[in-house]
Amino acid sequence: MSVWEFAVIAVLFGVGAYMVTERSLTRIALGVGVLGNGVNVVIITAGSNTGEAPILGRTGDLTDPLPQALVLTAIVIGFALLTFLMTLAWRNWTLTQDDEVEDDVEDRMIASRAERMDKSGDQPHHEDVVP
Amino acid sequence: MTSLVVLPVLIPLCAAAVMLILRSPMWQRVLSFVALLSSLAVAIAVLVEVWTDDEILVTRLGGWPGSFAISMVADRLAAVLVVVALGVTSTVLIFAIGQRSRDEQSPFYHPVYMVMTAGIVQAFLAGDLFNLFVAFEILLMASYVLLTLEGTREQIRSGTTYVVLNVIESLVLVVAVGLIFGATGTVNFAELPARLAELPDGVRNGLQLLLLVAFGIKAAVFPLFFWLPDSYPTAPSSASAVFAGLLTKVGVYCLIRVQTLLFPGEMRGLVLVVGALTMLVGVIGAISQQDMKRILSFHIVSQIGYMVFGLGIGGTAAIAATIFYLIHHIPVKTSLFLVEGIIERDSGSSSLASVSGLARRSPMLAMLFLVPALSLAGLPPLSGFLAKFAIVRAGLDDGHYVVVTVALVVSLLTLVSMVKIWVAAFWGEPSDHRDASRAGILQSSPSMSVATGMMVALSIAIAIGAGPLYEFAGDAARQVLDVGGYVVGVRGS
Numbered sequence: 001m002s003v004w005e006f007a008v009i010a011v012l013f014g015v016g017a018y019m020v021t022e023r024s025l026t027r028i029a030l031g032v033g034v035l036g037n038g039v040n041v042v043i044i045t046a047g048s049n050t051g052e053a054p055i056l057g058r059t060g061d062l063t064d065p066l067p068q069a070l071v072l073t074a075i076v077i078g079f080a081l082l083t084f085l086m087t088l089a090w091r092n093w094t095l096t097q098d099d100e101v102e103d104d105v106e107d108r109m110i111a112s113r114a115e116r117m118d119k120s121g122d123q124p125h126h127e128d129v130v131p
Numbered sequence: 132m133t134s135l136v137v138l139p140v141l142i143p144l145c146a147a148a149v150m151l152i153l154r155s156p157m158w159q160r161v162l163s164f165v166a167l168l169s170s171l172a173v174a175i176a177v178l179v180e181v182w183t184d185d186e187i188l189v190t191r192l193g194g195w196p197g198s199f200a201i202s203m204v205a206d207r208l209a210a211v212l213v214v215v216a217l218g219v220t221s222t223v224l225i226f227a228i229g230q231r232s233r234d235e236q237s238p239f240y241h242p243v244y245m246v247m248t249a250g251i252v253q254a255f256l257a258g259d260l261f262n263l264f265v266a267f268e269i270l271l272m273a274s275y276v277l278l279t280l281e282g283t284r285e286q287i288r289s290g291t292t293y294v295v296l297n298v299i300e301s302l303v304l305v306v307a308v309g310l311i312f313g314a315t316g317t318v319n320f321a322e323l324p325a326r327l328a329e330l331p332d333g334v335r336n337g338l339q340l341l342l343l344v345a346f347g348i349k350a351a352v353f354p355l356f357f358w359l360p361d362s363y364p365t366a367p368s369s370a371s372a373v374f375a376g377l378l379t380k381v382g383v384y385c386l387i388r389v390q391t392l393l394f395p396g397e398m399r400g401l402v403l404v405v406g407a408l409t410m411l412v413g414v415i416g417a418i419s420q421q422d423m424k425r426i427l428s429f430h431i432v433s434q435i436g437y438m439v440f441g442l443g444i445g446g447t448a449a450i451a452a453t454i455f456y457l458i459h460h461i462p463v464k465t466s467l468f469l470v471e472g473i474i475e476r477d478s479g480s481s482s483l484a485s486v487s488g489l490a491r492r493s494p495m496l497a498m499l500f501l502v503p504a505l506s507l508a509g510l511p512p513l514s515g516f517l518a519k520f521a522i523v524r525a526g527l528d529d530g531h532y533v534v535v536t537v538a539l540v541v542s543l544l545t546l547v548s549m550v551k552i553w554v555a556a557f558w559g560e561p562s563d564h565r566d567a568s569r570a571g572i573l574q575s576s577p578s579m580s581v582a583t584g585m586m587v588a589l590s591i592a593i594a595i596g597a598g599p600l601y602e603f604a605g606d607a608a609r610q611v612l613d614v615g616g617y618v619v620g621v622r623g624s
Contacts, residue, residue: 020295020299025291028295032295032298032299032302035299035302036302039302039305039306039309042306042309042310043305043306043308043309043312043313045313046309046310046312046313046314047309047312047313066312066318067309067312070261070308070309070312070318073261073265074305077265077268077301080272081272081294081298081301084272084275084276084294085294085295085298088279088287088290088291088294091279091282091287092287092288092291095282095284095287096284101288101291101292101295102288104288104289104292104361105361105425106360106361
């Protein structure tokens with residue numbers, strides 16, 4: 001594994017990880033795509049010695065075909081996932097006119113409880129907080 | 132006989148393909164049943180074969196010799212889990228058809244359901260790491276679709292969390308597979324134990340941690356569980372019953388394989404601590420909730436903790452207890468979600484504040500809830516008591532007194548939160564006065580009630596047949612722990 005391959009993997013993982021932590025679903029989807037490619041490069045560089053094309057009858061320094069087959073499968077799966085995420089983002093956009101990932105129920109419940117405690121100053125009943 | 136092992140995967144997949152062409156709802160339902168029941172029959176045949184002979188059934192796809200082929204492996208553990216999984220998916224199908232929810236009416240529900248079943252079965256039977264990854268992708272992809280099939284705002288919101296988290300889990304898993312291939316030159320379960328043992332300690336630990344994180348996200352262990360209570364409650368009841376009953380257990384099954392086959396007995400301390408924290412955090416989360424589906428979802432997390440605890444103890448007795456726990460837990464959890472589905476269909480909500488007095492309106496429904504609820508908490512003589520007893524005894528024998536104390540406290544807290552559902556939803560006066568004019572809750576949808584009844588009956592049957600079943604779990608545990616036997620069985624002579 002050369003320094004360059006290592007650098008490519010590091011950049012792809014770094015960019016991907018950064019984008020996945022974004023709030024916007026489109027960026028998350030793109031980040032997943034970038035991360036997925038980083039993973040594919042990992043498999044190729046970690047798993048194979050490069051050489052001649054592995055065709056029956058040839059001898060000498062041949063490439064190991066298995067990682068290539070694994071990556072091919074991983075690429076197809078990654079493509080399907082990316083399409084699904086894009087569809088989710090589109091559906092989210094048609095429903096809410098933005099593509100931000102919302103807070104989860106628990107976060108919103110805690111926020112609304114805190115708000116009411118600020119207002120009234122006493123303990124709220126938790127029956128008021130409906131998820 | 133050996134080629135039978137592929138059929139439980141192949142039949143649902145072919146059925147799904149046919150259903151995509153055949154859009155008629157009637158035919159799709161019939162075909163779903165035929166596919167699941169025939170797979171179940173094949174799976175039972177495989178189980179009987181594996182149970183009676185002490186051998187491992189292997190199908191080598193493509194006919195390549197030894198470990199070159201992509202192999203599907205059915206040992207005792209895998210075979211029994213396939214039977215349970217197909218039994219659960221068939222029963223939930225009856226429920227889903229009876230429920231007549233909006234998503235079941237979609238022409239894509241049945242094909243996707245078939246694909247998910249095939250993915251679950253393939254994950255149990257996979258004989259190499261990459262095949263396991265593909266199985267995960269198949270079942271996850273199908274679960275994404277089932278979770279967001281109605282496309283409501285709430286489903287999209289929680290579906291997003293679920294999809295992104297699981298995509299990251301898949302990426303971690305595929306990195307682990309790639310690095311393991313790079314380090315050992317194989318992904319086959321039969322070759323890996325010997326080759327992994329030759330690696331330096333640092334590399335081994337790194338690879339094991341990657342696998343534990345990947346399967347830990349899937350099994351929803353602490354601290355990787357937070358996606359579960361957020362996403363499962365928004366799915367339709369039939370889908371969330373299968374998710375709750377089976378999907379996380381696939382993760383637990385893979386954790387068992389990692390801890391027994393690939394890295395036997397390593398990092399037990401870590402697994403033990405994770406198990407204890409998973410139990411505790413899950414049940415505390417459950418107690419603080421006001422919604423039935425969310426309470427039950429947090430209990431999935433807490434119950435996973437027991438299985439991880441058993442895995443952390445290690446040894447034949449503890450692994451046997453874990454396997455027994457796994458088998459008992461699937462019908463119990465599924466039936467609780469099915470009962471919740473019946474209640475939600477009747478009252479239109481799963482919030483505890485809006486339901487009450489169900490015991491007076493339908494004592495039978497109350498029984499259907501009470502049996503799995505008490506079993507979940509571990510009260511004798513139900514199956515949950517036996518499973519917890521086995522795990523606690525294995526823990527005491529090995530001297531893990533702190534974690535055993537945690538397990539017992541968590542069991543008590545589980546009872547508290549089940550009583551909370553009972554008091555709020557089943558006791559008291561009925562919240563509406565419509566019951567005089569209309570039929571009982573159970574009579575209004577016979578097939579939902581029958582499906583739920585079947586699940587509860589299965590969990591009672593597990594309690595009654597606990598002796599032989601526990602013996603079987605012990606045999607399965609011995610086979611799982613016998614790495615040499617597995618290697619010889621899969622490679623062939």
